[in-house]
Amino acid sequence: MTDELKKLRDAIDKIDNELLDLISKRASLASNIGSLKTDGVIYRPEREAQVLRRLVEQNQGPLSNESIESIYKSIMSNCRALEKQISVAFLGPLGTFSEEASMKQFGESIVSMQTSSIDEVFHLVESHKAHYGVVPVENSTEGAINRTLDLLLTSNTLICAEIILPVHHNLISNEKNLSSIKKIYSHAQSLSQCHQWLLNHAPGIELQSVSSNAEATKIASKEKGTAAIASIRAAGLFNTPVLNENIEDDPKNSTRFLVISNHEVKPSGLDKTSIIVAAKNQPGAIASMIEPFAKNKVSMTKLESRPSKTGLWEYVFFIDVEGHMTDTKVALSLKEIESKASFLKVLGSYPQSNLT
């Protein structure tokens, strides 16, 4: 070893000792905080968002903000687990984007509960069998995930966080090139997110939709002459090579997930509030119903309609606004809307996700 290399490694060893000491002190403090949480609610998304925002703001490099976030999410995940192990349900199997979203939000130190449907995620949280659930709510290419919207309408769960996950698709196969591939498996949503790429590069290859991208990769890892469209993580899990990377039509393709729970979240300083409303059946009712937001200068970030399916109202509207439900202007708007709407349900206030 050269003198220079030894000097640098000795310096890293010294810093690692200091870091270990500091991380251990941090973990002890978190553990003390845990014993103050008499309500048993250990996960505090508003506090975690504040910690991450502050550190990203202070970050001078050379590590990227994404790296700082990922390191701190892991530290907080492990500190949280010292307080109490929390369980998180998501649409399985391992290797789905839902699993990736759960890991992104909660880190590795959780008890993962894989489900076979979005309904089951809601059920596990509602029946207190899982502390949290992660469900997809919209994709930037394909739009709303209707099953999630329908379940938000009927369920008693509350939204406590949002996760925005960049979704990159890859062609995964044991075959050496495209010409040996006769069939491509993937989830229907992923097939349509790669529609143009498939038209250009795989015309004539049979496309088969299956229950998840992870399932597709599992099949393609065993069946000769086939490929799957899935994430890099799925390729790794099933030990199958990636033939073509990032084949999604929109490079900014991303999916927004919600974290559902049974409790409310305090303000983080940069929040969102989600509601469902139905208008009375009279001319101009919809415009008049949402008018309090404009009047009180509350920005709407989403408006989505769905048939109510109850027979009482024709449509319900899913609305997201900036701000926490306890902020004066949001609270005032909600009060005014309540008097105008035939139905109002507040789904929760939660920290706004940044885009990393």
Ligand SMILES: O=C(O)C(=O)C[C@]1(C(=O)O)C=C[C@@H](O)C=C1
């Ligand atoms: O501040 C708290 O409430 C903590 O428990 C500490 C901590 C952290 O590691 O910073 C851990 C878990 C919570 O979700 C939020 C933050």
